[in-house]
Amino acid sequence: MAEQYVAAVDQGTNSTRCILFDRRGRLVSVAQREHPQLFPRPGWVEHDAEEIWRNVIRVVPAAIRQIGAEPSQVVAIGITNQRETSLLWDRFTGRPIGHAVVWQDTRTDRLVTELAGDEGPDRFADLCGLPLTTYFSAPRIRWMLDHTPGLRQRAARGEILFGTMESWLIWNFTGGTNGGLHATDVTNASRTMLMNIETLEWDDTLLEAFDVPRAILPEIRPSSGVFATATEVLPGVRIGAALGDQQAALFGQTCFSAGEAKCTYGTGSFLLLHTGQEIVRSKHGMLTTVAYQIGNHPASYALEGSMAVTGSLVQWFRDGLGMIHTAAEIETLARTVEDNGGAYIVPAFSGLFAPHWRSEARGVIAGLTGYITKGHLARAVLEATAFQTLEVVDAMNADSGIALTALKVDGGMTANNLLMQFLADLLDVRVVRPMVTETVSLGAAYAAGLAVGYWPDLEGLRSNWHRAGQWLPHMDPRRRETEYANWKSAVQRTFNWIRPEDQEL
Amino acid sequence: MPGTVQSIERAAAVLRLLAAAPNGLGVADLGNALGLAKTTVHGILRTLHQVGFVEQDHTGAHYHLSDAFGRLGESYLDPNELRSRAINWADSLASRSGEVVRVGRLVEGKVVVVHHVFRPDDSDQDLDVGTTLPPHATALGKAVLAFDTSGAARPRKLEAYTTRTITDPARLAEELTAVRARGWASEFEEHTVELASIAAPIRGLGGLVVGAVGLAGRVERICDSRLRHRADLVSMVSATAEAIGRDLREDT
Numbered sequence: 095m096a097e098q099y100v101a102a103v104d105q106g107t108n109s110t111r112c113i114l115f116d117r118r119g120r121l122v123s124v125a126q127r128e129h130p131q132l133f134p135r136p137g138w139v140e141h142d143a144e145e146i147w148r149n150v151i152r153v154v155p156a157a158i159r160q161i162g163a164e165p166s167q168v169v170a171i172g173i174t175n176q177r178e179t180s181l182l183w184d185r186f187t188g189r190p191i192g193h194a195v196v197w198q199d200t201r202t203d204r205l206v207t208e209l210a211g212d213e214g215p216d217r218f219a220d221l222c223g224l225p226l227t228t229y230f231s232a233p234r235i236r237w238m239l240d241h242t243p244g245l246r247q248r249a250a251r252g253e254i255l256f257g258t259m260e261s262w263l264i265w266n267f268t269g270g271t272n273g274g275l276h277a278t279d280v281t282n283a284s285r286t287m288l289m290n291i292e293t294l295e296w297d298d299t300l301l302e303a304f305d306v307p308r309a310i311l312p313e314i315r316p317s318s319g320v321f322a323t324a325t326e327v328l329p330g331v332r333i334g335a336a337l338g339d340q341q342a343a344l345f346g347q348t349c350f351s352a353g354e355a356k357c358t359y360g361t362g363s364f365l366l367l368h369t370g371q372e373i374v375r376s377k378h379g380m381l382t383t384v385a386y387q388i389g390n391h392p393a394s395y396a397l398e399g400s401m402a403v404t405g406s407l408v409q410w411f412r413d414g415l416g417m418i419h420t421a422a423e424i425e426t427l428a429r430t431v432e433d434n435g436g437a438y439i440v441p442a443f444s445g446l447f448a449p450h451w452r453s454e455a456r457g458v459i460a461g462l463t464g465y466i467t468k469g470h471l472a473r474a475v476l477e478a479t480a481f482q483t484l485e486v487v488d489a490m491n492a493d494s495g496i497a498l499t500a501l502k503v504d505g506g507m508t509a510n511n512l513l514m515q516f517l518a519d520l521l522d523v524r525v526v527r528p529m530v531t532e533t534v535s536l537g538a539a540y541a542a543g544l545a546v547g548y549w550p551d552l553e554g555l556r557s558n559w560h561r562a563g564q565w566l567p568h569m570d571p572r573r574r575e576t577e578y579a580n581w582k583s584a585v586q587r588t589f590n591w592i593r594p595e596d597q598e599l
Numbered sequence: 600m601p602g603t604v605q606s607i608e609r610a611a612a613v614l615r616l617l618a619a620a621p622n623g624l625g626v627a628d629l630g631n632a633l634g635l636a637k638t639t640v641h642g643i644l645r646t647l648h649q650v651g652f653v654e655q656d657h658t659g660a661h662y663h664l665s666d667a668f669g670r671l672g673e674s675y676l677d678p679n680e681l682r683s684r685a686i687n688w689a690d691s692l693a694s695r696s697g698e699v700v701r702v703g704r705l706v707e708g709k710v711v712v713v714h715h716v717f718r719p720d721d722s723d724q725d726l727d728v729g730t731t732l733p734p735h736a737t738a739l740g741k742a743v744l745a746f747d748t749s750g751a752a753r754p755r756k757l758e759a760y761t762t763r764t765i766t767d768p769a770r771l772a773e774e775l776t777a778v779r780a781r782g783w784a785s786e787f788e789e790h791t792v793e794l795a796s797i798a799a800p801i802r803g804l805g806g807l808v809v810g811a812v813g814l815a816g817r818v819e820r821i822c823d824s825r826l827r828h829r830a831d832l833v834s835m836v837s838a839t840a841e842a843i844g845r846d847l848r849e850d851t
Contacts, residue, residue, distance in 0.1 A: 120694045121687055180781075416657075422679040509683045511728050529719055531686060531693045562690055562720035563726050 100543045101157065101168045101328070102535035103150060105259045106339060107196065107361040108409075111147040112157040112167070113535040117548070119558035120511075121530055125156035130194060133220040137200040137444070140193035143181050146259070147266050150261065154327050170334035171267070171324060172542030174342040174534055175259040177285045182233040182245070183262070185255050188271040191242060194259065195234050198362075198402055198444040202233035203453050203592065204264035209233065209303070213580050215451065216324070221300055222290040223373070223382030225282065228453050229400070231258060231289035232304040239305070249307050256310040261539025267333060269322040275322045278312040280393055281341040284381045284384040289314065291373060291382060294393060314388040317341070320540035334542030339534045340364040341386055344396065346537030347502050347528065348556045349564040355490070355498065358534065361406045362447075363397040363479060363487045365496060378489035388544065397493055399448040399486030403441035403457075404479040406505050410443075411475055417468050426473035435470035438584040439478050446588060451491040455588040461580070476510065480517045481581040487521055496586040500524040504533040511565075519569035520577070529562045609635065610643050613650065614664065619709070623661030650804055651675060676809045680692040680705060682714045685843045689812055690716050692839040696814050696832055698821070699724075702801075702843075703732065704810035705743040710734050713810060717773070719851065733790065735771050736764045738798035742782035742811035745775040748798055764789045783837055785809075785828045797828050799840035803847045812840050 099114040099122060102308040109128040110379045116122050132140040140173065158165060178197035183190045195201070204228050210217055215226040224230055233258055239246045248254050255276050265274040283289040283296075288298035288306060296311055309562040315321060317337040324331050337345070340358055345368045347356040352370030357363060368385055371392050375382055385396040408424045411417050418424055438460045440446075445453040459474070491497050501523055508512060508527045528535050612633055617624060617807050624632075632641045644662055647653040654665045665673060685702045693700040693716040702714040709731040717724045734740030757766045765771045778784045783799045790796075798813025802809050814836060815821070 118694070121691050124687060165610040372776050420677065420680050420683075422683040423677050427679050506683075510679070511682075511726075529690050529716070531690060560694070560717075560720050562716050562719070564692065564717070564724070565726065 096164070096167050098167050098169045099163065099524065099549065100170050100172060100334075100539040100548055101154065101331075102172045102174065102538040102542070103154065104532075104538065105150070105173070105263060106534075106582065107176040107179075107198075108405075109537065110146055110153055112150075112153040112159065113532055114157050114420065115536060116162070116540040119530065119536060119540070119555065121532060121536075123157045123160035124532075125153040125160060127153055137203070138198040139196040141179065141196055143183070143190045143262055146194075147262070150263060150266075151327055165328050167432065168328060168331050169548050170542040170546045171333050172187075172335040172538030173260045173263050173333065174337055174339050174538035175263070175282070177258060177282060177338040177340065178229060178230045178231050178258055180238070180256065181248075181259070181262050182235070182238055182254050182256055185253055186271060190247065191238070191254065192393060194262075194439030195238065197229060197289075198406075199218070200228045200444050200453065202228045204594075205237060206233050206453060207594065210276060214300070216453045217416070218287060218300060218303065218377070219382075220364045221290055221297055222287050223375075224287050224302070226287075227447075227451055229447065230283070230285055230287045230403075230506040232306060233541045235306050235310075246307075250509060252309040253314070254310050256306075256495075257312055258285070260338075260567050261312045262337060264321055264333060267326055267328075267576060268322045269325045271404045273325070275452055276312045277315050277321055277336075279315055279336040280321050280384045280387045281317055281338040282336070283314045291384070294384070294387070299574070316389055318386065318388040318544050318545045323427065328589050332368045332546055334545035335538055337386055337538060337541060340366055340398065341384070341396070342535070343504055343533045344368065344540070345386055345540055346530070346533030347504060347536070347554075348559045349456070350504070350552050350556070350572070353494075353496065356502040356504060356533070357428060357477065357483060358512075359404060359503060359505040361404070361409075362402040363401040363483065363507075365401075365483065365490060367397045367490055369395050369397055371395065374493065376493045379451060380489055380493055381448070381487070385485045387540065390543070399490055399491060401479070401482040401486060402447045405505075406443070407439070407441045407475050407478055408507075413473070417472070422509070424472050424475060425510050428471055428512055428547040431469035431473060433469065433470075434467050434473040434477055436463065436580075437466045437470050437474045437480075438581055439471070439474040440581075440584045440588050442591075446585070448486050450585070452589055454590060454592040454594075458584060458588045458589040460584040460587055479513060480520045481578070484520050484578060498523055501527055503527050504531055509568075514563075514565045518565040518567045520533070520574060522567045522569070522571075522574065525565045526561055527563045529560045531562075562575055606643065609633065609639075610647060611644050613640070613647065614668070617653065617662060620663070623656055623663035625661050675807070676803055678711070681801075681810050684846050685714055685810075685812060688839045688842045688846075689714055692781040692812065692814060692835055693717070693719055698814040698816040698832075700812065700814050701739055702810055702812045703739045703832045704742065705734065705740075705747055708734065708745060710737065710740040712811055715778065718816070733758060733760065733843050736760050736786065736790040737813075738784040738815070739788040739811050739813040741775060741778050741786065742798040743808060745778035746765050746808035747786065761788055761792050762818045763787065783833055784813075787822070787826070787828075793795035793818055795828065797821065797832055797836050799837045801840050801847070809847070810845060814835065
């Protein structure tokens with residue numbers, strides 16, 4: 095019998111990919127297409143959802159063709175996606191209403207401040223595990239309904255559907271206007287601020303607070319389980335999983351028990367700690383989120399430290415400033431100098447995320463003197479990722495009461511050796527990367543494969559994990575302290591940047 | 600003139616014009632100067648852009664010579680860029696073969712390790728990215744040396760690491776000819792006793808060899824019972840090198 099594969103479709107912030115995996119969890123082929131980041135105004139970030147779907151239609155067959163396989167050799171599709179990015183579309187025409195509003199978008203600044211009111215940003219944290227910030231979907235949905243004339247009425251009449259990107263993909267894979275399934279999974283729903291984190295259902299109190307009509311919401315399903323059978327792109331193939339990209343990475347890194355953690359380094363970086371079936375409430379600025387749910391087993395939860403701008407800072411250096419031609423060259427440029435020269439970049443492009451959660455903050459380059467060259471700035475770009483990680487690790491250690499002894503990393507930026515070494519130095523722990531750096535896609539594949547019986551259980555998946563590389567710390571502790579203090583001082587200077595009277599409604 | 604390639608002559612003319620225009624030139628300017636249709640000029644510029652000789656200004660209206668063109672003697676592919684293109688395939692090779700994998704490139708007569716993937720047995724290993732290897736005594740080295748024209752392969756003192764290391768320049772030249780003929784390189788206890796390795800060249804745009812990828816391990820795992828490098832491992836290494844090269848060449 096011909097070899098069988100699982101196809102992961104990773105709809106990320108910058109690109110959409112299809113990756114085929116074999117039974118040993120090895121990457122067999124990759125096809126990828128980028129899509130443009132649209133910045134209609136400062137602080138606004140959008141994607142063209144129809145272009146994204148067109149990219150899906152291209153990358154899936156391309157990945158299969160790459161190894162000369164047939165679509166019949168694909169046993170399941172696992173979908174993973176950039177989380178919180180929100181889309182509204184018309185149920186009858188299948189066309190999106192405007193663009194998808196991306197997770198980094200901050201247009202809901204003022205709205206979020208108003209909703210917090212006197213009770214503050216943790217007003218809804220008990221119900222949904224999340225603070226009120228521009229990051230999550232509900233404020234966005236409210237904004238979109240408020241700002242498009244007639245849309246609210248259409249929504250109330252059931253003509254409009256809401257989804258994060260996995261819902262959009264599932265709907266199109268299963269026929270769209272022709273019988274498409276409108277569904278989401280618990281991990282993605284847990285990022286909307288509309289789902290009750292204990293019951294795992296849409297919560298009336300939250301719906302009312304954000305004035306979101308229930309009619310637009312998708313059905314909430316477990317992360318791993320057969321959603322439906324695709325009728326488009328790969329007709330006849332079962333969609334076996336959908337989960338948010340960071341949760342997929344946790345799954346791909348085989349963090350299946352409480353206490354296991356990983357950090358994914360991509361456009362943004364996300365540290366997730368598995369907390370078992372217990373909902374752990376953070377007191378230090380971490381988020382409480384659903385890790386995954388397999389079939390009708392109880393859901394697993396996680397603490398998350400989200401860092402919005404890490405890899406995207408490198409892209410800005412490339413595309414916005416034109417200082418490097420390719421992202422990888424940041425390492426070459428950074429290596430032309432010995433250290434940061436006293437310069438620090440705090441990339442609060444979308445405000446500050448974990449652990450500070452300050453929507454009004456904006457980015458800062460501090461410590462400039464005539465000595466600073468683009469090499470030092472390149473160093474500062476990379477170090478920004480490591481400093482943000484240190485802040486989040488400190489918060490996580492405080493919440494969990496256990497100190498991290500090793501950090502499992504994955505994602506595109508783990509190819510950067512200078513960054514990985516600096517990370518080990520700054521955190522003073524062993525940094526380890528697995529054989530498959532594409533753990534986001536691997537996690538989606540694992541979850542889908544489990545649902546259709548391609549893999550029998552979690553233990554077998556654990557045995558696929560192997561160490562591919564490792565960095566050990568060797569930084570003078572005093573230097574670590576000084577550098578960290580300088581960073582924290584730079585962070586302070588990002589606060590209170592956008593004044594309340596300047597926030598848009 | 601017979602025997603020359605017209606599109607290269609035209610490309611050379613475009614480059615000369617750009618070299619003389621400090622503010623860059625547009626498609627129409629070049630078309631008018633050379634008496635060529637705009638679509639022809641556009642095709643030439645797009646190709647020159649793809650190979651890194653020409654860049655566009657941020658409006659897209661004007662073209663100018665790239666920095667890379669001024670530094671033609673240097674390697675056209677940044678080592679960190681090479682790693683980022685190779686990483687998924689190299690990791691996959693380590694996973695499938697069960698052996699250590701390295702990607703290297705030739706810099707001033709030595710092989711610099713650009714990427715290193717641990718042997719997937721979770722044993723204690725040290726990352727050696729940035730270290731160097733002797734080109735005449737390793738498969739990785741021979742795979743790049745065989746395609747080097749800069750003179751790093753010129754006869755000079757070839758250090759012996761084991762009793763099997765090739766130290767005679769004539770023998771090395773023969774070995775490199777064989778590498779070019781079969782498309783892959785091997786090493787048998789020439790760098791470290793009890794270890795053997797297999798490597799293949801990575802070809803970028805225009806067929807230029809930009810580096811090599813290879814695996815290394817204990818002789819009894821890398822070679823068969825007749826002490827020949829295992830054909831299945833050779834295939835895997837060649838396929839990996841081909842996949843990386845394809846990625847590099849397809850870049851737009």
